[in-house]
Amino acid sequence: MLSLPPLYPITDASLVEPLSAQIRRLGEAGFPLVQFRGKPLGAKEQWIELRTALAEAAANGGWPMVCVNDRADLALLAAREGLVPWGLHLGQGDLPAAEAKRLPGLAEAHLGASTHEAGEWEAVDAACDHAGVGPFRGTRTKAGHAAPIGLEGLRAGCAALRAQDLAPVAIGGLTLADAAACFEAGAESLAMVGEVHRTDDPAALGWEVQRQRWRVRPPFRRGQGLAIVGGSGAGKTTLGRELARRLALPFHDLDGAIEAREGRPVAAIFSAGGESAFRALESALLPDLLATPAVVALGGGAWESPVNREAVRTAGFAPLWLAEAPARAWVRAGQDPNRPLAQDRAAFMARWAARQPAWSLAPMALAFGHSSRELASALLDW
Ligand SMILES: Nc1ncnc2c1ncn2[C@@H]1O[C@H](COP(=O)(O)OP(=O)(O)OP(=O)(O)O)[C@@H](O)[C@H]1O
Ligand SMILES: O=C(O)C1=C[C@@H](O)[C@@H](O)[C@H](O)C1
Ligand SMILES: [Mg+2]
Incomplete structure (x- = not known):
């Protein structure tokens, strides 16, 4: 099943703040995925805002990922400009997903x-990989909506979709108060418009919703090995060390293990043999680190390799994407002399955007500005 963030914010076209600014602000707050909903604005304004939002995200490591609501025409136009959106959300009356x-x-x-009732829940277009279930209750952000489904409807809808x-x-x-019940009813993610724009601290809201999801569905089992993936500077090594300590498991850092084995720093391996030499070492060493349960922090590029992903899977380790906003990671890792692929900002961001689809195969952990210690506590609060 597709991995989604616990909270999925949607833009609100009734606000004075332009849609592209909403998306930028939510991305900076730490949300990896935002839905661009431009209704009831006209096509011209929606297109300007969508193009601006996608161009800004592309220059910032593909963050946040943007899902276009309703408008296949605008998603197509964006794709024609090389600004392919993460996704497209289609209502019952919109273009069929297969088309x-x-x-x-x-x-x-x-x-x-979008699905609203039995019948729709069981018959979702096979081209889809996720679906909205609702409305949970009546909402002022959508006029003429279907009858509220409540918790029982949500439970039935989620079961049918998961099947x-x-x-x-x-x-x-x-609202935040619904989070635990919705996750218990089977929701993977909560889409919010009103609550996310009402609060003056959306990151705190995202953090709390994430905690609720982890309490209901922990991202790994105790005793199970954990493989932390994500971009350079996301904080994988720091979080991994902290989690291992608390779980009383060994900690291995793939970059560190390579340096120990080779007796020289990552930068020296890159300058002697190029990136390909480093990648070969990564794939050769990783299985050793997965031999017994441990917390393993992978290097920024290690998850791109299908061989490495398969090694993690067959070892029974739970992968965890530390999904940090790339602009924050750049501040930490950018121009570090021992990170050869983090020297030029534009190249760092382009690489991040290209790697995000692979990282997003794993369940994500979002820092929302919290320290690695706080993140470790939240991850183990079950
Ligand atoms: N949650 C956090 N908040 C603030 N600073 C952090 C956080 N996590 C890590 N850092 C800091 O950011 C820097 C980079 O972290 P770290 O080395 O753990 O990243 P990484 O994901 O392992 O990067 P790489 O892929 O290059 O190995 C370190 O100085 C670390 O102390
Ligand atoms: O982003 C990358 O590809 C890299 C990140 C670091 O963790 C190291 O693994 C190395 O510098 C390569
Ligand atoms: Mg590291």
Whole structure:
């Protein structure tokens, strides 16, 4: 099943703040995925805002990922400009997902559907990988909406979607107080409009919703090995060391293990044999670190290799994507002399954007500005 963030913010076109500014602000707050909902604005304004938002995200490591609501035409136009959105969310009356998938540039886009009742829950277009389930309750942000489904409806909808391997997204007037019940009812993610724009601290809201999800569905089992993946400077080594200490498991840092084995720093390995020599060492050493349960922090590029991903899977380790905002990671790792691929900001961001689809195969952990210690505590609070 597709891995989604615990909280999925949606833009609100009734606000004075332009949609592109909302997306920038939510990305900076630490949200990896935001839905661009431009209704009821006209096509011209929606297009300007969408293009601005996608261009800004592209220059910032593909963060946040943007899912376009309703407008396959605008998603297509964006893709034609090389600004392929993360996904496209389609309502019951919009272009069918299977047709949207045929549009040039959108074959890889994540397609979502809106579902409101039995019948719709069981018959989602096979081209989709996630679907909204709602409305949970009546909401002022959507006029003429379907009847509220409440907790029982949500439970039935989520079960039907999960049976089709679709990630269920609860939606419709949700607040923080609903989070635990919605996750217990089977939601993978909570979509919010009102609550996320009402608060003056959306990061705190995102953090609390994440905690609720982990309490209901821990991202790994005690005793199970953990493989932390994500970009350079995300904090994998720091978090990994902290988690290992608290779990009383060994800690291995893949970069550190390579340096110990080779007797020289990462930068020296890169200058002597190039990136390919380093990648070969990564793949050769990783299985040793996965031999017994441990917390393993992978290097920034290690998860791109299908061989390494398969090694983690067959070892029974739980992968965890430390999904940090790339702008924050750059401040920490940028121009570090021992990080050869973190020297030029534009190249760092382009690489981050290219790697994000692979990282996002793993369940994510979001820091929202918290320290590694706080993140470790939240991850173990179950
Ligand atoms: N949550 C956090 N808040 C603030 N600073 C952090 C956080 N996590 C890590 N840092 C700091 O950021 C820097 C980079 O962290 P770290 O080395 O753990 O990243 P990494 O993901 O392992 O990077 P790489 O892939 O290059 O090995 C360190 O100085 C660390 O102390
Ligand atoms: O982003 C990358 O590809 C890298 C990140 C570091 O962790 C090291 O593994 C090395 O510098 C390569
Ligand atoms: Mg590291």
